[in-house]
Amino acid sequence: MELGKAEEIAEALRTQIIQGELYAGTKIASERDLSKEFGASRMTARRAIQILEGEGLVTRYPVRGTFVANIRERSVINQGRVAAMELRSTGSFLEQMERLGRKPRVQFLEQPGLVAVDVDIARQLQLQPGTLVLKRYRLQFANNTPYRLIESYYPADLFEELLTTDIGSRSLFAWLQERHGLRVVHAQEELIARLATARERQLLRISLNAPVVAFNRTVWTDTNRPVEWAHIIEVASLYRFTYEYDIPDWNQESQLEKEAEREQVTQPVDTE
Amino acid sequence: MELGKAEEIAEALRTQIIQGELYAGTKIASERDLSKEFGASRMTARRAIQILEGEGLVTRYPVRGTFVANIRERSVINQGRVAAMELRSTGSFLEQMERLGRKPRVQFLEQPGLVAVDVDIARQLQLQPGTLVLKRYRLQFANNTPYRLIESYYPADLFEELLTTDIGSRSLFAWLQERHGLRVVHAQEELIARLATARERQLLRISLNAPVVAFNRTVWTDTNRPVEWAHIIEVASLYRFTYEYDIPDWNQESQLEKEAEREQVTQPVDTE
DNA sequence: GAGTGGTCTAGACCACTAT
DNA sequence: TAGTGGTCTAGACCACTCC
Numbered sequence: 001m002e003l004g005k006a007e008e009i010a011e012a013l014r015t016q017i018i019q020g021e022l023y024a025g026t027k028i029a030s031e032r033d034l035s036k037e038f039g040a041s042r043m044t045a046r047r048a049i050q051i052l053e054g055e056g057l058v059t060r061y062p063v064r065g066t067f068v069a070n071i072r073e074r075s076v077i078n079q080g081r082v083a084a085m086e087l088r089s090t091g092s093f094l095e096q097m098e099r100l101g102r103k104p105r106v107q108f109l110e111q112p113g114l115v116a117v118d119v120d121i122a123r124q125l126q127l128q129p130g131t132l133v134l135k136r137y138r139l140q141f142a143n144n145t146p147y148r149l150i151e152s153y154y155p156a157d158l159f160e161e162l163l164t165t166d167i168g169s170r171s172l173f174a175w176l177q178e179r180h181g182l183r184v185v186h187a188q189e190e191l192i193a194r195l196a197t198a199r200e201r202q203l204l205r206i207s208l209n210a211p212v213v214a215f216n217r218t219v220w221t222d223t224n225r226p227v228e229w230a231h232i233i234e235v236a237s238l239y240r241f242t243y244e245y246d247i248p249d250w251n252q253e254s255q256l257e258k259e260a261e262r263e264q265v266t267q268p269v270d271t272e
Numbered sequence: 273m274e275l276g277k278a279e280e281i282a283e284a285l286r287t288q289i290i291q292g293e294l295y296a297g298t299k300i301a302s303e304r305d306l307s308k309e310f311g312a313s314r315m316t317a318r319r320a321i322q323i324l325e326g327e328g329l330v331t332r333y334p335v336r337g338t339f340v341a342n343i344r345e346r347s348v349i350n351q352g353r354v355a356a357m358e359l360r361s362t363g364s365f366l367e368q369m370e371r372l373g374r375k376p377r378v379q380f381l382e383q384p385g386l387v388a389v390d391v392d393i394a395r396q397l398q399l400q401p402g403t404l405v406l407k408r409y410r411l412q413f414a415n416n417t418p419y420r421l422i423e424s425y426y427p428a429d430l431f432e433e434l435l436t437t438d439i440g441s442r443s444l445f446a447w448l449q450e451r452h453g454l455r456v457v458h459a460q461e462e463l464i465a466r467l468a469t470a471r472e473r474q475l476l477r478i479s480l481n482a483p484v485v486a487f488n489r490t491v492w493t494d495t496n497r498p499v500e501w502a503h504i505i506e507v508a509s510l511y512r513f514t515y516e517y518d519i520p521d522w523n524q525e526s527q528l529e530k531e532a533e534r535e536q537v538t539q540p541v542d543t544e
Numbered sequence: 545g546a547g548t549g550g551t552c553t554a555g556a557c558c559a560c561t562a563t
Numbered sequence: 564t565a566g567t568g569g570t571c572t573a574g575a576c577c578a579c580t581c582c
Contacts, residue, residue: 004551030567041553046568054481056509062568063560069509188516193465193483193508207550209326211465211483211508219519236465236483237328237341244460247491276570302548313572318549334549335580479569 005040007198009048012038017057017068024070028058031066051208054195102142109203110137112163114156121153124218124229132156134163139203146204147238152230158182159227173219173227182221184228190216193236204235211236277312279470281320284310289329289340296342300330303338323480326467374414381475382409384435386428393425396490396501404428406435411475418476419510424502430454431499445491445499454493456500462488465508476507483508 016022029037034045049066052058060066114132122129134154140147154172158180167175173184196204196212204212212233219228275283288294301309306317321338324330332338386404394401406426412419426444430452439447445456468476468484476484484505491500 044552050481060479185519187519191513193485195481195483207332209322209467211467213465241463247457247459316571
């Protein structure tokens with residue numbers, strides 16, 4: 001363990017939270033108690049909690065204490081269909097970077113190989129838990145600066161032979177169509193902004209206070225079969241997302257800005 | 273000034289950066305030098321720099337120092353058209369929250385009124401700098417928790433009479449169509465994830481390490497005139513963006529995943 | 545050797561609230 | 564009054580790089 005004391009405390013709490021021992025709404029130990037328990041100074045215990053806060057796992061309230069956050073309670077923005085977002089840019093990472101005059105590079109963090117899926121990913125790919133899938137775990141750079149961390153999974157029955165076959169520079173999905181006649185037609189994505197975890201900070205070479213944008217993506221074929229599940233971490237400070245869209249007829253949808261905002265007019269919080 | 277010493281140091285540097293006295297790439301004073309200059313401890317100077325880092329204004333490198341970031345250099349993700357994103361959810365903030373069983377509330381931080389636009393917003397709205405615009409500055413809550421901070425501007429020649437007219441619960445844009453025959457049809461948005469500024473933290477009641485999602489939005493009418501420019505700040509931990517989309521034909525675009533990734537396979541950074 | 549950011553310590557005072 | 568998080572101090576040692 002070479003992650004430092006704050007990270008150690010954070011990891012202990014993180015494990016409890018993820019495993020459900022500390023469930024949503026639970027009050028966790030105070031900074032002073034944690035510092036005693038782990039033999040650290042209060043500032044270090046404090047940093048540990050701040051790390052978890054940045055990851056969205058806990059919420060702190062002065063006077064009241066620190067509480068485990070309810071991750072499922074995040075509001076879901078935009079349930080609609082959009083034309084293309086992360087996937088489009090994913091596909092053109094090379095081109096995008098070259099267009100910007102930056103040298104892209106990819107580093108595999110693990111040799112691509114078959115692994116047994118855990119429960120979560122199995123559900124996303126509609127497989128039985130334990131089924132073999134092809135896992136790719138890689139880091140993309142531009143001008144030797146880490147940009148994105150990508151962990152992706154593909155059903156082994158379709159993609160297994162990629163371990164022994166070189167498809168050259170062809171697209172994985174183009175290959176899928178040629179080899180198996182399956183065309184990739186649909187994707188769903190989830191986007192969350194948070195601070196990076198220790199591992200992500202290490203790999204992306206960013207510091208404690210650097211936010212990341214985390215994507216979860218599932219890709220389907222025309223036969224309605226999920227063929228990719230990916231978890232993508234991008235360094236937030238390196239990205240700006242821009243997009244445009246046409247607006248449906250507001251006379252029908254008519255809800256925009258109708259928020260009964262004349263309700264109150266109050267002075268701003270006094271700041272100076 | 274009641275913002276604390278770290279914030280004071282951060283503000284001094286922030287001003288220099290925004291005004292261009294410290295331009296992109298410049299190395300700023302070290303933590304130790306700043307602490308001397310401002311009569312603070314090193315930890316306080318350090319926190320000041322961390323604040324700026326989280327906002328994306330500077331980048332820190334161990335050994336080398338801290339440098340002013342090039343904001344314009346963020347990669348632009350997805351230049352394409354999408355169907356609806358923030359605007360759709362904006363429009364239904366009330367409904368969305370009610371659907372989730374939360375009580376929405378809106379607080380105006382300023383009385384809506386006419387102001388002279390600065391250069392930036394003038395450009396967005398295609399107006400002469402100094403032209404009058406209607407400004408609305410408000411904070412949206414759900415269950416008394418601050419969710420979003422919205423600062424929006426509208427050309428005064430179209431919207432001025434809203435100051436003396438009550439449009440009830442109707443949409444601003446529905447009113448625009450009825451009153452002026454202008455239909456809102458198009459929008460462009462920019463999305464950035466970063467840590468909150470001191471003011472945003474105060475208003476949104478979040479702490480130092482809490483990331484936000486910042487949107488800039490411009491809305492156009494069918495006559496191709498910009499009628500709204502808005503700056504929206506959302507508490508990142510309260511949001512999850514989900515969307516789906518159909519994928520264009522990869523045989524034609526064929527760049528997806530073609531990233532020549534077999535280039536290298538390296539061991540991950542050793543972590544334990 | 546000097547200077548950088550990264551981490552940590554062992555205190556301190558504050559505003560606030562629940563008891 | 565006791566306990567919470569928020570802020571601050573004045574040190575310390577570390578790994579690392581540049582000179």
